[in-house]
Amino acid sequence: MQRSLVTVEKRDALDALHDFLEAGSFAPGDRLPSERDLMVRLGLTRTALRKALDSLEHEGRIWRHVGKGTFIASQSGAARPGRLSELSSQVSPIHMMRARISLEPAITREAAVGASEEAVRQVLEARDRAYEAPDWDTYEAEDDRFHRTIAEATGNVLLLELFDQLNQVRRAVAWNSVIRHSTRPPRDHSSFGEHNRIADAIAARNPADAHAAMRDHLGSCLLYTYPSPRDKF
Numbered sequence: 617m618q619r620s621l622v623t624v625e626k627r628d629a630l631d632a633l634h635d636f637l638e639a640g641s642f643a644p645g646d647r648l649p650s651e652r653d654l655m656v657r658l659g660l661t662r663t664a665l666r667k668a669l670d671s672l673e674h675e676g677r678i679w680r681h682v683g684k685g686t687f688i689a690s691q692s693g694a695a696r697p698g699r700l701s702e703l704s705s706q707v708s709p710i711h712m713m714r715a716r717i718s719l720e721p722a723i724t725r726e727a728a729v730g731a732s733e734e735a736v737r738q739v740l741e742a743r744d745r746a747y748e749a750p751d752w753d754t755y756e757a758e759d760d761r762f763h764r765t766i767a768e769a770t771g772n773v774l775l776l777e778l779f780d781q782l783n784q785v786r787r788a789v790a791w792n793s794v795i796r797h798s799t800r801p802p803r804d805h806s807s808f809g810e811h812n813r814i815a816d817a818i819a820a821r822n823p824a825d826a827h828a829a830m831r832d833h834l835g836s837c838l839l840y841t842y843p844s845p846r847d848k849f
Contacts, residue, residue, distance in 0.1 A: 629664035630671050637677070637688075643764055645783035646757075648678070648686040684788045703785045712789045713838040715782060720763065721831040723779060727769040728818045728826035735769035736819050743815045747808050751800050760787075762811060766830075769818065806836055 636658060648654065655665055669686065672678045680686045707715075731739070742762040749755035760783070767779035801807065810833035817826035 629660050629668040632658045632660065633668045633672060642688045643761065644688050644780040645760065645787040646688045647787060648688070650685070679784070687784060687787055689784065707785060707789050709789055712786050713834065716786065717831060717834045719778060719782060720834060721827045723767050723770060723775050724814060724818065724830035725823040725827040726772060726775060727766045728821055728823040730771050731769035731818055738765050739769055739815050739818055743811045746811060749800060755801050759807070766818065807833070810836060
């Protein structure tokens with residue numbers, strides 16, 4: 617009887633967690649709320665929650681990094697279990713930004729070449745949501761979505777998968793690495809103008825400008841976030 621009750625509890629917890637993920641529209645690389653928060657939201661015991669998380673990790677839907685949190689995995693589950701955690705512990709923020717500078721401008725160029733009218737509209741809306749964000753956490757989430765929307769706009773599932781794989785590691789590497797001194801990005805924050813330039817180039821179907829705009833944006837992020845002379849791009 618005890619084994620049966622435990623099995624039911626685990627199944628119910630897993631169902632609750634599946635429902636939570638579906639309702640939350642999480643993207644690959646997004647960090648889940650803390651275990652304490654999930655316990656309260658879902659009405660689960662710590663034991664039941666952890667067993668459900670173990671199951672999701674085994675399925676390849678999430679991955680966990682000690683000290684940083686639990687993250688949504690790429691939909692393809694291309695990386696073996698634990699590999700993303702290994703990478704995030706070995707990659708420095710500078711290496712991560714350089715990897716982004718190598719990949720994302722090319723993705724942005726492809727978006728300018730192949731984006732549909734609907735995809736362009738979504739890029740512009742993602743840009744606007746980032747600008748209107750009321751706090752840093754919201755801004756960073758909307759900034760993530762802006763960049764992923766550009767990858768989606770390419771219409772190339774392989775480029776989107778490469779973006780998602782890189783972004784998953786980036787979220788773990790960069791989490792809580794930057795100290796903020798205001799409640800939200802100031803209106804003159806450099807990223808807003810850079811986002812405008814990127815979005816405008818995609819909308820104008822100008823691949824050269826789109827590539828350059830994204831490269832400049834990521835180079836600016838590198839210098840803004842890690843200003844040490846030895847870390848300059």
